Amino acid sequence: MTLAVALQKRLGAFTLDVDFTAGSGVTIVFGESGSGKTTLLRCVAGIARPEAGRIALGDRVLLDTRRGVDVVPARRRIGFVFQQLALFPHLTAAGNIGYGIAHLSAAERHDRILAVAGSFRIDHVLDRRPAGLSGGERQRVGLARSLVTDPEILLLDEPLSALDYATQSRIIDDLRRWNDSRHIPILYVTHSQREVFALGNRVLLLEAGRIVSEGRPNDVMDMPAHDRVAELMGFENLLEAVVLGRRPDSGVMTVRLGGTAIDLETPLVTAEVGEPVRVAIRAGDILVATERPRGVSARNLLPATIAALHRRGALVTLAARLASNHPVDIEVHVTPAACAELGLQPGRTIWLVIKTHSCRPVRAL
């Protein structure tokens, strides 16, 4: 079953304009808030009406504005888990789950509720109302309420954003197992990069109402188009720079960090010499050496001083100040063991080792 969506929807000054297909399995819709993720889901569900477009699920047309087709939400056979869950506060968990299968006989309804509650591990809270449930239980009831109707597509609007990591991954596992036998398309909206890597076979990157990139999580998430997305994708360092020279033959270019005489080699992107860019570097992609390394393939070797050092759990975060008249701080992550072995402490002089391809030039917005 494939979902095919092409639509335009205006909301004030904002326009959502997308065209994509989503096959069975999880497709992540990733973007910052205000990029149109929720509006997209609402249009597919039929609770928001696009000005123009066509939405089809397999050969079933849900919306075709040109032919005047607009199937009401109740007949779209869609499962929707809202960000705020929208559980009915006056019904018990069982009442919520059974809401969408009222057309079945009482006995069959009972069996279906028990089955889905079992696979989402909420059978012990079925007689409680939403107010008496924990956050994770509520999330599971919300999922179970949608899944019990046997939807042909599942729309999830940041369903796990309020939960801790452990609960998130358990629910994700349960959801994967549920879909193993069904193979329906699942559109999963999120602005958390962790969920992108944990869940997706495929990511759509949504920006200001348009899909700017799509593909496997690793490919999409490593190619931020501009600095806001880079930040969202977990690039801790966004350094101001200017393009100094381009070498198309070797696929690299040189940029100079703003206000310094420090040059970095980065992959070649479409930016002219003299154009300002920002260089996005993940803190975990930077190596630390206590003396100038020799015989390494990495092209960027920067002398720096440790300005600050914090330990958070199993992670040590360094603020490395580059040796320059204009101070530039770079965040670097190392393990506590490496920190101890190298004797890293504030004031110590170090060398930062950064591969060309760990530097991502992005547009500054």
Add this chain to the structure above:
Amino acid sequence: MQLSLRLAALVAAILIVIAVPIAYWLTFSSWRWKFVVEATVALPIVLPPTVLGFYLLVALGTRSPIGRFWEAWTGHGLAFTFEALVIASILYSLPFAVQPIASSFAQIDRTLLDASAILGAGSWRTFWRVVVPLSRDGLVVAAVLTFAHTLGEFGVVLMVGGNLPGITRTVSIAIYDDVQSLDFAAAHQTALGLLAFSFATLSFVYAVTRKPWAVVPSR
């Protein structure tokens, strides 16, 4: 007293049936002239009862189409009858039924209605399974308020019903009569009864809803 209770109960029952669709429409319609309807429904709150009573008397009298139709159908006039009192009381108490219901409809989270629709429910099922249960407080307040308000009305009743013992002579008018004839003992007795009843009613509303100011028509 019995006449008053019968009138109030009947009016409250009819008003719930009328007010629910009006409140639903007022809450969920996006018609741009909706405010005109809202103002019309709220009119009895500010209008002197005598004004409403006067127009009703004219509308229900034998010279009006409504009065003539009623007379042709039942064989007697509409003014100064129990039926006239019922009609007048319904109009007079309409805002006290519509406003609490509309305000509890408006407090319902719209995503619950979206969720209901996506789960396959039509608007009728959504109304009975989601809107009504979540508006229970508003419905209780509306019923109790219209009942109490009808029980205590005076001006409209006097204009439309006159003062016919056993037919249109409600408690509040009986008190007025007793005072006019200097029968203070009887007035005391009835007034105290009404006071106690009103207090009990409002206490009931507050106890049921447990919300501050549930009795003041909001919005």
